[in-house]
Amino acid sequence: MTLRIRRRAAEVAGAWPEHVPPLLRRVYAARGITEPALAQPRLAQLLPPDALGGLEAALDLLSDAIARGSRILVVGDFDADGATACATAVRGLRMLGARDVRHAVPNRQVHGYGLSPALVEDLAVHLPDGAAPPPLLVTVDHGIACHAGVAAARARGWRMLVTDHHLPGPALPPADAIVNPNLAGDAFPSKCLAGVGVIFYVLLALRARLRRGGAFADAAVPDLSALLDLVAVGTVADLVPLDANNRALVAAGLRRLRAGQGCAGLQALVEVAGRDAACLAAADIAFAVAPRLNAAGRLEDMSLGIECLLSDDPAVARGLAGRLHAINAERRGVQQAMLADAETALAALDGDPAGGGDAAVCLFHPDWHAGVVGLVASKTKERLHRPTVAFAPSEPGGESLRGSARSIPGLHIRDVLAAVVRAHPGLIDRFGGHAMAAGLSLPRAHLPAFERAFADAVRQMLDPALLAAEILSDGPLSPHEFDRRHADALRDGGPWGQGFAEPLFDDVFDVAGWRVVGERHLRLSLRIGGVPAPLNAIHFGGWTGEAPATRCHLCFRLAADDYRGPQAVQLIVEHLAAA
Known part of the structure; x- marks a missing residue:
């Protein structure tokens, strides 16, 4: 496949503080950002939940269930967004006074996707017919397409709240309340919330409702920001666009994780993934934390992942994270075998x-x-x-x-x-x-x-x-920008992700040396005019069996290289072609 490299247009405008280097200002400008408040929005800039459709009916159900002591069953999904949404709902509802909150998640092999009639049948063991007060089921990160499952739950006398972000079909399920910013006519300004973001917003609105009713008169108002580590992981993992609202949520969650304030399960997953929590970035969530969490839902049962996220015992959380790490290693083996099958099938196609x-x-x-x-x-x-x-x-x-x-x-x-x-x-x-x-x-x-x-x-x-595939580049780096100060500024200038692309640069380099590492990866020593010392680079999966050209056009990211020292940097190569 031939790739075309196209450089982003960037015209820097606005007043920027001195600590923001010109390189980062240029990167922001290429993404339509013209002022600091838009570059890294804070929690104070979050959109209020009031405009979410269906919110009042949802709050009626939840506040009534809390007041009457009804059993609340949160039904999650078997991916990272669904798991973090489930953990957020369970933790948040308990913080807000719910005394009987349980959770369930479908088994991919047994129940299929979402709230299916088969899952409802199994849930009846925990929610017997005729229970008084009637139980409340809350779906997170699914439900908008689960018509048969919602109908089966309603037929048993259970109350149903669907919280979802997936696009609806022509008809809606027969739930008592639905909260989904992507419903037709919904006035919520951002349509990019992940499933975990939707339930977090419902919890914010529920806290406001309960506070107005005097529920916290004799106690401190629960601090729901404690849930933002889960919100950040689910939002990044689900690859929803990182608009300003999502960037505020993810950035706040990353700050908690970097400060060692994340839940025990996420801290354990960061540890088994071999990442440094103190400088965790959205990319670490996407490529290290989320795959280990997702692995349980892919090969086994996401109940294990949710149990990890709900654990408050660090030792228990580390044990569960270790099991998820092992399952992920198994997943990688299965994936490689399936990809080999796919290559064989593609080679057999005509054309x-x-x-x-x-x-x-x-x-x-x-x-x-x-x-x-x-x-x-x-x-x-x-x-x-x-x-x-x-x-x-x-x-x-x-x-x-x-x-x-x-x-x-x-x-x-x-x-x-x-x-x-x-x-x-x-x-x-x-x-x-x-x-x-x-x-x-x-x-x-x-x-x-x-x-x-x-x-x-x-x-x-x-x-x-x-x-015609293309790579969007932020252009070349100046010689003085190949340093740790700029690498750290780029890392901390995010969060980067879907819809707010991580900075990627391109230029032509001389290849001074190269070697294969780990059988599939290419370690390079590069030279470019104006930079006196050779630059270290790594191209993951870049070994094709042939030596790279002596002069190459590279697309790359600039990153810190702590292994080589506190001031060292390296280039992470995304694309390499002979110049």
């Missing part, structure tokens, strides 16, 4: 998707694990720069398939699936998701027809120009 012959990719293997197909779709999408769906049997040997779809910028993948459903009713059993990622299920017999329908929908909805 070369990477060369532009096909606009979409659809993969299936009968032996794949349904919990890992999302990673296969993501890696394939990155390699080919094509929207990709990867399928596996919902259960080993079964005739129902579960698929994960990943898209490229400019193509809303959930809208593509909706177009397939409109054109071919009955082809897909169920689907849901976001612009860049979605999930679906269908009978195995429908797969060939789906593959054709998916490719047709992509061709109709995708501008062919978007199939």
Whole structure:
């Protein structure tokens, strides 16, 4: 796949304090930021929850359940956003006075996605029919597509509150209350909240309601900022755009984690991932913490991950984090085997998707694990720069398939699936998701027809120009900017992530030396005019079996290199091509 490097336009404006280096001002300007308050928004700038639709009905349910001592059951999801949302809800409701809060999460292999009728059947053990007062179920990070499950819960006399951020279908589930900023007509200004962000906002509003009612007259008002470490992890892990509101939430959560104030489970996960909590960045969450948390939901049961996040005993949390670390190592092995299968399948296709012959990719293997197909779709999408769906049997040997779809910028993948459903009713059993990622299920017999329908929908909805992959660069660095001061300023200038891209630079370097490390990675020694000493660089996964050219055009990130000393830096290479 050929990549085009395009440099971002940046025109610095506004009054900046002296401690913000010109390099960081230029990076901000390239992202449309013209003043310090917008660059790193604080909690005081958070949007108020009042505009969220369905909020009053949700608060009625929650405040009544707390007042009457009703059992509240929080039903999570089996990814990092769902796990952190579940832990946030359980911890937050207990802080606000709920005396009987429990949690549950579907098992991917047993119940399928979300609040399904099968899960409701199992939950009945904890919530018997006719219980008085009636129990309240609260879904977090799902529920908007769980019509049958919500109906089954309501049929048992349970009250239902759905909190979600996924895009709704044409009809809403029959819940007593729904809070979702992406419902049609919802006035909440930001549509980018993750599932954990939605439930955090519900808790903020509930605290205000209870405070107005005098619930905290004889006690301190609960400090819900203690939950922001969980909010930060879920928000980053779910790859929602980091608009100003989400950046304020994530930055506050990172400050807690850096100060050693995170919950015991997250601190333990940071430790087993080998990261330095004192300088933790959003990228550490995305590439180290979240994968270990996600691994439980992918291969086993996310109950383990939620148990880790709810533990207040550091020793217990370390033990659970160690188990998650081991599961993640197993996940990596499964993923590598599945990616090898995917490479074999792609090589057998007529034409070369990477060369532009096909606009979409659809993969299936009968032996794949349904919990890992999302990673296969993501890696394939990155390699080919094509929207990709990867399928596996919902259960080993079964005739129902579960698929994960990943898209490229400019193509809303959930809208593509909706177009397939409109054109071919009955082809897909169920689907849901976001612009860049979605999930679906269908009978195995429908797969060939789906593959054709998916490719047709992509061709109709995708501008062919978007199939030309490009890297957005912040341009070159000046010689004096290859230092620790600028590396630290870039690291701390975030949080960076989806929709607020981490700074990436490009330039042409002479390769003074190179060696392979860890079989797959490339360690480089680089020279560039104006910088007297060679620059160290690492290109993860960069070894292709051939020596790099003596002069190369690199896209890279500037990072601290504590291993080599307190003032050392290194370049993290994202793309390398002969100059």
